[in-house]
Amino acid sequence: MDQQIETFLRALKQYGIKKNIPNISPQLGKFLNNLVKILNCQNILEIGCANGYSTIWMAEAMDKNKGKMVVIDRSLPSLKAVKNNLAQFSFSSLIELIEGDAVHILPKFKQKFDLIFVDAQKNLYAQFWELAKNLLEKNGIIIFDNVRKFPEKTQDFWRLIENQSKFEYLEIPQEKDAVVMLW
Numbered sequence: 001m002d003q004q005i006e007t008f009l010r011a012l013k014q015y016g017i018k019k020n021i022p023n024i025s026p027q028l029g030k031f032l033n034n035l036v037k038i039l040n041c042q043n044i045l046e047i048g049c050a051n052g053y054s055t056i057w058m059a060e061a062m063d064k065n066k067g068k069m070v071v072i073d074r075s076l077p078s079l080k081a082v083k084n085n086l087a088q089f090s091f092s093s094l095i096e097l098i099e100g101d102a103v104h105i106l107p108k109f110k111q112k113f114d115l116i117f118v119d120a121q122k123n124l125y126a127q128f129w130e131l132a133k134n135l136l137e138k139n140g141i142i143i144f145d146n147v148r149k150f151p152e153k154t155q156d157f158w159r160l161i162e163n164q165s166k167f168e169y170l171e172i173p174q175e176k177d178a179v180v181m182l183w
């Protein structure tokens with residue numbers, strides 16, 4: 001990875017810790033970055049970006065693949081922060097930022113994605129799953145962050161994915177939490 005981006009990500013993570021911004025872990029960032037490279041993802045959707053820490057991890061790889069990314073967040077201050085943080089990187093022009101509630105935006109999409117990363121309101125995960133699975137390309141992957149940290153919020157989500165057979169899924173432990181990957 002480019003030295004300038006690596007240094008920027010390290011500083012952004014430290015800033016997030018200081019300001020209590022719930023950014024993903026650097027380990028998950030590295031995982032997503034490598035996944036985008038390995039799968040040669042061209043169209044990525046992110047739901048919930050905060051100040052763009054996870055966005056930049058994925059965008060660095062997406063840029064190498066000559067791909068594009070769509071990012072949804074319902075918080076205007078968050079989107080302003082992402083815009084500022086992306087401004088210095090050439091890949092910012094390949095990222096479309098959409099303000100609003102993903103529950104209302106996802107049904108309007110016509111395009112499909114080969115990677116969808118969800119890190120937004122946990123008690124909407126069941127709804128995000130129902131909506132986002134229709135937007136996956138054949139062989140596309142969807143990843144949900146923090147699927148164990150708030151069990152009372154994600155129980156509907158778990159019920160849905162455990163009671164279906166169309167998608168394979170794999171839970172990957174993450175410190176005191178986990179992500180789940182479906183394809």
Ligand SMILES: C[S@@+](CC[C@H](N)C(=O)[O-])C[C@H]1O[C@@H](n2cnc3c(N)ncnc32)[C@H](O)[C@@H]1O
Nearest residue numbers: 023024048049050053054073074075101102121
């Ligand atoms: C945990 S933070 C995302 C952190 C980010 N992925 C990172 O690692 O830097 C959750 C974000 O999801 C957004 N969000 C929560 N519910 C949402 C919804 N229904 N639609 C769109 N954005 C949502 C919040 O505004 C917040 O910025």
